[in-house]
Amino acid sequence: MRSMKSVLALLACCAAFTGCGGKSSTVPTPPSTTSDAALVSAAVLADPTLLRDDMYESTNATALGIGAPIAAGPLAAISPITFFRMYTLANRTVGVTFSDSDATGRPRRADVQVNRDLTGMLHILVARAGLPLDTANVVHKIIRDGWTRHLRLVRVVDPTAPDSATHWVLQGASAITVLSNHAQVALRSVSLQGLPGAPFQLTITDPTELWTTGTRPVLPAGQYLTVRIDTGVPGQLAFLYSLDRRVRMNELGLGLYEGAIYVDPNTASLANPHFAVNVMSRGTLFDDALPYDSATWIIPYGIGLAR
Numbered sequence: 001m002r003s004m005k006s007v008l009a010l011l012a013c014c015a016a017f018t019g020c021g022g023k024s025s026t027v028p029t030p031p032s033t034t035s036d037a038a039l040v041s042a043a044v045l046a047d048p049t050l051l052r053d054d055m056y057e058s059t060n061a062t063a064l065g066i067g068a069p070i071a072a073g074p075l076a077a078i079s080p081i082t083f084f085r086m087y088t089l090a091n092r093t094v095g096v097t098f099s100d101s102d103a104t105g106r107p108r109r110a111d112v113q114v115n116r117d118l119t120g121m122l123h124i125l126v127a128r129a130g131l132p133l134d135t136a137n138v139v140h141k142i143i144r145d146g147w148t149r150h151l152r153l154v155r156v157v158d159p160t161a162p163d164s165a166t167h168w169v170l171q172g173a174s175a176i177t178v179l180s181n182h183a184q185v186a187l188r189s190v191s192l193q194g195l196p197g198a199p200f201q202l203t204i205t206d207p208t209e210l211w212t213t214g215t216r217p218v219l220p221a222g223q224y225l226t227v228r229i230d231t232g233v234p235g236q237l238a239f240l241y242s243l244d245r246r247v248r249m250n251e252l253g254l255g256l257y258e259g260a261i262y263v264d265p266n267t268a269s270l271a272n273p274h275f276a277v278n279v280m281s282r283g284t285l286f287d288d289a290l291p292y293d294s295a296t297w298i299i300p301y302g303i304g305l306a307r
Contacts, residue, residue: 036168040096040110040153043168049272050151051092051114053176053298055241056276059084061125062239062246064285078139079127080285085143087120108155110168116147118178122292124285141284141292144181150174152210172210176274176298185279185295188230188255192217195224207297218302221265228258229277237285241276243267249277263303274298 044050061082093115098107122141152172158165187207194200200220211217219225227240229249238249238257249259261275276298283290 036098036107037096040112040168041094043153044094044112044151050173053274055243055274056178056296056298057087059086060246064248077287077289081125081127083122083124083285085120085122087118089119091117110153112151112153114149114151118145118147119143139288143292145178147176147178149176150208150210172212173300174210175207175300177207178296178298180292180294183295184293185236185281186231187277187279187295187297188232190277190297190299191228193226195226198223200225204299216300216302218304219263221263221303224260224262226258226260227277228256229279231255231279235282237280237282239278241278243273267303272300274300
């Protein structure tokens with residue numbers, strides 16, 4: 001009887017911990033996502049075109065003299081000629097959210113948000129009565145911009161690996177938004193349209209939308225495209241930045257502004273071309289006391305066959 005009690009006690013102990021047969025009765029613990037977080041970050045950091053935009057951060061000057069004239073008005077404090085931005089500090093953070101776990105609990109999708117806090121200065125060359133145009137006639141305004149881009153990566157099997165190893169690859173990327181601190185101006189939509197006789201047409205209303213390689217805008221090479229933006233507010237200043245031009249857009253009224261870009265077929269080899277639309281308050285460039293107020297969408301695109 002004592003022997004039977006010992007056996008029963010041992011069986012109870014085994015059942016409580018491992019089921020006594022070496023098989024665990026507990027749910028398997030999902031693997032840690034720490035390694036995947038590092039792999040995703042490495043995949044994002046490996047492509048610098050996803051993390052910055054040399055076109056928007058260019059220190060090339062943008063002239064205000066192109067497009068419809070802007071009346072100075074009785075309250076204008078300065079008469080701007082050109083401007084450029086210069087960033088001196090850029091702090092970057094990368095946030096990753098995992099989802100779509102497989103049977104082992106390992107994620108198959110990673111949604112990434114890249115944020116950059118940009119600090120610098122807006123330099124405005126102004127005209128002053130009786131003085132020549134030189135670097136002494138420059139108004140400076142502090143810039144604090146928030147730069148944001150959304151990315152999606154998926155974990156796929158590496159067909160070249162003999163052990164069916166997986167790696168993270170980019171599936172989609174959004175446009176980039178750049179907003180000044182406490183921005184009052186905003187963009188509501190960006191439309192692209194081919195000139196008369198050209199069928200191309202596209203309207204973008206959500207800059208956070210994720211575009212895959214197959215769905216991002218593909219602009220027809222060798223064509224001029226009309227770019228129109230809607231800010232909903234008249235009397236602002238709008239600018240169009242492309243690979244080789246930085247120009248002010250014409251104001252059409254009712255908060256609409258228009259410009260044009262040329263899709264150069266010689267740039268088809270670029271890995272990740274963008275163009276940008278930028279709206280600023282009138283006081284940003286025409287008043288030396290009002291703060292910098294700016295909103296920008298930087299839109300990626302592909303280049304199609306010339307027509």
